[in-house]
Each structure stands twice: as structure tokens, then as C-alpha cells.
Amino acid sequence: MVIPQIPAWVFPVEPSPGESLSHFLGRFCRENHTTLNQLGEKTGLGAVLGRWEKFRFIPQPSDAQLAALAKLVRLEVDQIKQMLPQETMQNRVIRLCAACYAEEPYHRIEWQYKLANRCDRHHLLLLLECPNCKAKLPMPSKWANGTCKRCLTPFEQMADLQKGI
Numbered sequence: 634m635v636i637p638q639i640p641a642w643v644f645p646v647e648p649s650p651g652e653s654l655s656h657f658l659g660r661f662c663r664e665n666h667t668t669l670n671q672l673g674e675k676t677g678l679g680a681v682l683g684r685w686e687k688f689r690f691i692p693q694p695s696d697a698q699l700a701a702l703a704k705l706v707r708l709e710v711d712q713i714k715q716m717l718p719q720e721t722m723q724n725r726v727i728r729l730c731a732a733c734y735a736e737e738p739y740h741r742i743e744w745q746y747k748l749a750n751r752c753d754r755h756h757l758l759l760l761l762e763c764p765n766c767k768a769k770l771p772m773p774s775k776w777a778n779g780t781c782k783r784c785l786t787p788f789e790q791m792a793d794l795q796k797g798i
């Protein structure tokens with residue numbers, strides 16, 4: 634694989650603890666005024682990045698692929714690996730603890746784990762849809778403003794509508 638030169642325009646973005654790769658990629662693209670397609674071209678990963686954005690990690694990312702991404706976004710390979718799932722995922726439905734989001738606005742990879750249907754910090758069930766209009770939650774890479782894409786309810790406000798456990 635040809636690893637392209639790092640372009641001068643890269644503005645480094647620091648991952649937050651437990652942040653999902655999808656959310657990180659969205660943030661990185663917005664900070665750098667670029668798109669996932671362009672990142673795909675520059676890293677030589679092509680459409681693979683689009684699969685990772687949607688939490689599709691089969692086939693498993695190779696070390697060479699992770700190294701290509703790490704080089705472009707100026708992180709260590711280990712930092713990229715920490716944003717990948719460490720457990721079996723429930724990856725069809727995006728999940729959210731709005732109370733966690735109100736504290737630190739980013740998507741946590743652990744919410745996508747198969748057995749993680751609740752937030753133990755807040756003793757709340759995770760949201761699987763907008764509690765106001767029932768729309769599916771957007772892909773975390775698109776969480777620029779952190780709102781429902783249909784009714785525009787801010788994620789922070791959804792915490793009041795989460796069911797306790």
C-alpha cells in the first residue's frame with residue numbers, strides 16, 4: 634500500500650476517552666474542512682473508512698490500514714485501536730446516554746456493545762431513538778450539533794426522557 638505524504642493542512646484532533654471511531658472521524662473531518670471520501674483517498678483506504686464510520690469492522694482492520702489512518706490523522710496506532718470496539722457490538726442501532734452526552738458531548742463506543750443497554754453511571758436505559766419523535770439517532774460521525782435530525786431536539790434535553798433502571 635502506498636502511504637501518501639501527510640498534507641500540511643492537518644489540524645490534529647485529540648480523541649476523548651472511550652470515543653468511538655465514527656464520532657472521531659466526523660470531528661476530524663469538520664475540524665479539517667475535509668470529507669471522509671477525501672480521507673479515504675489520502676490514506677489509500679478508500680471505501681473502508683465509510684464502513685468503519687458505520688461500525689462495520691468485518692473484515693477486521695489490518696495493522697497496515699490502521700497505520701495509514703493513524704499517520705494521516707497524526708495519532709499513534711494504539712490511539713486508533715482504542716476507538717475500535719473491544720467487545721461484540723449491537724451495531725445496527727445507534728445508542729445514546731443523553732446524560733453522559735450532556736457532560737461530555739461525544740459518542741462512546743461502549744454504548745454499541747451488545748450487553749450495554751444501560752448507563753451504569755446514570756442508572757438510565759440507553760436511547761435507541763429520539764424519545765420525542767422516534768427518529769433513528771444519526772450516525773455519530775454526523776453529530777456536529779448533537780440534535781435529532783428530524784425534530785432537532787438537542788441530545789442534552791433527551792436525558793429527561795430516558796427511562797431509569
Ligand SMILES: [Zn+2]
Binds near residue numbers: 732733734752754757
Ligand atoms: Zn450516562
Ligand SMILES: [Zn+2]
Binds near residue numbers: 765784
Ligand atoms: Zn426527534
